[in-house]
Amino acid sequence: MKNSHRPFYLVIAISALALWTFIARAADPGQGVAKTDTEPPYIEVPKNHAAMHGAVIQARKNVGQFIAALNHPAPGQKDFEIKKPFIQNGQVEHIWLSDVQFTGNRFQARVDNQPRKIQGLKLGQVVSVDPKEISDWLYIDNGKLVGGYTVRVQYSELSPKEKQEFDRAADFKIEQ
DSSP, X not given: OOOSSOOHHHHHHHHHHHHHHHHHHTTOGGGOEEOXXXXXXXXXXXXXXXXXXXXXXXXXXXXXXXXXXXXXOOTTEEEEEEEEEEEETTEEEEEEEEEEEEETTEEEEEEOSOOSSOTTOOXXXXXXXXXXXXXXXXXXXXXXXXXXXXXXXHHHTSOHHHHXXXXXXXXXXOOO
16 A cells, blocks of 8 residues: 555645635535534535536446556556545445555545544545445546546536636646
């Protein structure tokens, strides 16, 4: 395994995306944004968010592309991650997983977000995931985001100024 947590620049970029969305929605606390003092803000997307639902479908449909790249990364391909919805007592939390490996017909990966709703799941814990269970996948290919369908949905909902700030902070480009 490479690193136990995603590279710093990816944390900054994804956290910045969540932060800008948090700031944009701060005036309306009913938007499902949560924040603590020790963790970056995160977003609870409404169940009926059509674009996010479409992103999950697209990620699952194209997971074979991710598996092929993961098993045989080309030069410049790095930072492979998957996102999985964890469900407990009717609560759903989508959590990014890093240090991804594909063994047999399942992913093995480490929890890379501090779980907030799922009891017993810990940061850094290794979990096994069926490819049909993922809600997203991503990797960086020579500075460009590949996959990251849910990230792209969040990015598309940013204002032009927020996109500019995100692009300045990120070490990768999101091509639409």
